[in-house]
Amino acid sequence: MATRMLYFAWVRERIGVGEETVDPPASVSDVGALVAWLATRDEAHAAAFADPARLRAAVDQAFVAMDAPIAGAREIAIFPPVTGG
Template identity: 75%
Template sequence: MAIRMLYFAWVRERVGTGEELVDPPASVATVAALIDWLAAGSPTHAAAFAERGRLRAAVDQVFVSLDAPIEGAREVALFPPVTGG
């Protein structure tokens, strides 16, 4: 099932878009696996996601760790550590 990817801050700038629809195979089961699959398919994504330790994620708008499952997810967001306030 297609997943709506959202990117924010420098992740958005490095990917080159703030939003895209992707359709990973069923074997892609976690956020980390999704990042690997996106990176394998495009050098731009691979460069954007190179610093894995600086990436944070949300699945359907809930903050999760990168090992969180994505089964049934409609929206996955990737972004740097937050800096509000």
């Protein structure tokens, strides 16, 4: 199933695009596996996703943990931690 990916801040800068549509294999069932799969796409994705511990995610605009399932997701956003102040 095709999913709209959104990238923010330095993730977007490293990949070179703010969004793309991807169709991960059926074996990719959660956000962490998706990030690992995306890292294999090319050098830019590998650089952006080299340290998954530095990333946060949202599935259909709801913040989620990296082990959150992605089945049925229409939109997944990947971004660095947000700071407030």
